[in-house]
Amino acid sequence: MKIAIIGSGSVGCLYGARLARGGHDVRFLMRRDLEAVRRNGLTIKSCDGDFHLRPAVFGKSEEIGPVDLVLCALKATAMDVAEQLVRPCVGPHTRIVALMNGLGIEEQFAGWFGPERIFGGLAFVCINRGEPGVVHHLAYGRVAIGHLAGNHEQSREIARLFADAGFETSVPPSLRQARWEKLMWNIPFSTLCITAGAVTTREVMGDPGLRMLAERLIVETGTAGNADGCEIDIPATLAKMMANTATMGAYRPSMLVDYQNRLPLEVEAILGEPVRRANALGVPVPVMETQYRLTAFLDLLNRGEVRGEK
C-alpha cells in the first residue's frame, strides 16, 4: 500500500518506519530531519528492538502525490497548514488517518475532504525525538483507530495495517469516547508537568498535592466527556491512569519536551477545545480551566511572545 506520512515527528517516524519495514511503500514528508535522513537514514531506537532504514523522504507533499493512505501525524499546533500539506496526497479513494492529539481534529479534516474517508488515530506511546534522524521509542505503542462516521469495518482494515506492523491495535466502539479517554491522561499529566515548573511525571506522581490535582483533572475530563455523549467508567479509568503513570518513571510528555525546546505547545487541542466543550455543555471544569490559562500564558512567555522578568 502507498502511504504518505505527513508530519514526521517522533510519532510519524515510528509508525511510518514500521509500516515501511513491513513492505509498504511509505513516503515521509519531513521538515526538520529531511537532510539528516537523506544522508544517514532513519534510526528507531525502540523498546521493541532498534532498527535502521533508508526511507523515501520528501520536502513537499506535491512530490509525494496521491496515495492510498495518508497518516497525518502533525502537531495540533500545525492545523492551520494541515489542509495544504495533506491535499496533494489525496486522490479519489485516499483515506486519511489523523494520528494527532486533541478534540475536534477529525471534524476539521472532514470539512476539507469529506467525512467518509476520515479516521482518527490515537497513539498510546512513550516516545521522544533524539538528534536529527533518530527517534527514541521508550514504551507502549498501541494504536486505536476509529472511523469518523462510525464504519467499524473500515476502521478494522486500517487497524490491521498497524497490527501487521507489530503494534497492538484496537477499534474503539466510539472514536469520541476514545478521544476523551486519551485526554484523561493528557490533560492531567501533560499540563501539570508544565505548570508545576517543567517536571516529569515522576515529580507529579511523587507530590501529594499534584497527585490530587491530577485526579481532579481526570474526573473533570471524564465528566465533560460523559456530558458530551460518552459512557466512560470514570473511577475505573482514574485508577488505570494513575497506576499506568506510576510505572512510567521520569517520563517527559511531549508537551514538556516541546516546552523545553521552546516550541509551541498543543494548548488549544489538549486544553482549549475540551474547556470550550465543557463550558458549552454546562459542565464545570475549574481545575482544567486554570491549567488552560496558565499553560497558554507559560507557552507565550517561554517563547518570548509576552514579556516577563526573571
Place this chain on the structure above:
Amino acid sequence: MKIAIIGSGSVGCLYGARLARGGHDVRFLMRRDLEAVRRNGLTIKSCDGDFHLRPAVFGKSEEIGPVDLVLCALKATAMDVAEQLVRPCVGPHTRIVALMNGLGIEEQFAGWFGPERIFGGLAFVCINRGEPGVVHHLAYGRVAIGHLAGNHEQSREIARLFADAGFETSVPPSLRQARWEKLMWNIPFSTLCITAGAVTTREVMGDPGLRMLAERLIVETGTAGNADGCEIDIPATLAKMMANTATMGAYRPSMLVDYQNRLPLEVEAILGEPVRRANALGVPVPVMETQYRLTAFLDLLNRGEVRGEK
C-alpha cells in the same frame, strides 16, 4: 512609647522607622541586616520622601526586653519561631500587633499570650527590600488595625500611633473580614505571579486568561469569607481590586520577591489556611486549591527541596 519591632523585613523597617522618627523608643530585632544597619543606619527610600535614621538594633529579643507594644512583622513562614522571638518582649501590659499576612495568625498569638492583648495589623503597601539596610517604599502605606476580641477603642489607640507617624489608618468593623478582604488581593495576585512563571502584576493584568483567573480567585475568596461570617460586597471589592492593581504597573508582590530570592513562600498563610477553611465550610474553591497545590510545589522545587529537571 517603647516599641519592639520583631521581624525587620521591609514592612517592619518602614513602620518601625516612621514610628521612631515620630519620637517613639523603637527597638528593632534584626537578622539579615543587623550588621549593615549598625554600620550605616537604615535608609527608607519612600514615595512619601526618603529618610535615614540610626535606630536601636538588636540580634536577640532578650536584649530588647519588655516593651509597651510589640509590632510583629515576621513572615508567616516564621510562625514556628514567633512565640520564642516575641515572649522576651512581653510584660504584663504589653500589647502585640501581628502585622503579618494570612488567616489564623492572631488566634495563634492569643494561644501564647492571651486574647486581650492581641491585635491584627494589615499593611496595604507596595514595598521591597533593597540592599542591606535599605527599604524601597513604592506606594500606599495604609494600615488597618483590629483587636482580636473586637475592642474598637483599643484598636483606635493603636491606629492613632500609625496615624501620628503619617500613615492613613482604619479600624475595620471586623478584623476577620479585613483579613479575608486582604486575601482577595493576595490570593489572586501574589500567587498568579508565581504560577504564571514568575511575572509581575503587569503581566497578570495584561493577559486575558490570567485576568479571568484573578477574577475567579477574588470571587472564590470573597465567597469563602462570607461563608466564614463576613459581609463582603464581592462585586464592589472585585472591581476595586482590579482597578487598583491596574495602577500598580510592574509590581512584584512580596511572594514573587521571595520566590526570586529562593526564600520560603507564605503558602500556608495565604493559600493553605483559606483553602482549609473553605473546605471546612463546604465552599468550593477549585481555582484557589489549584493555585495552592501548584505554588506549594513550586516553592519546594525552587528551593531544591524536591528534585526536578530543567
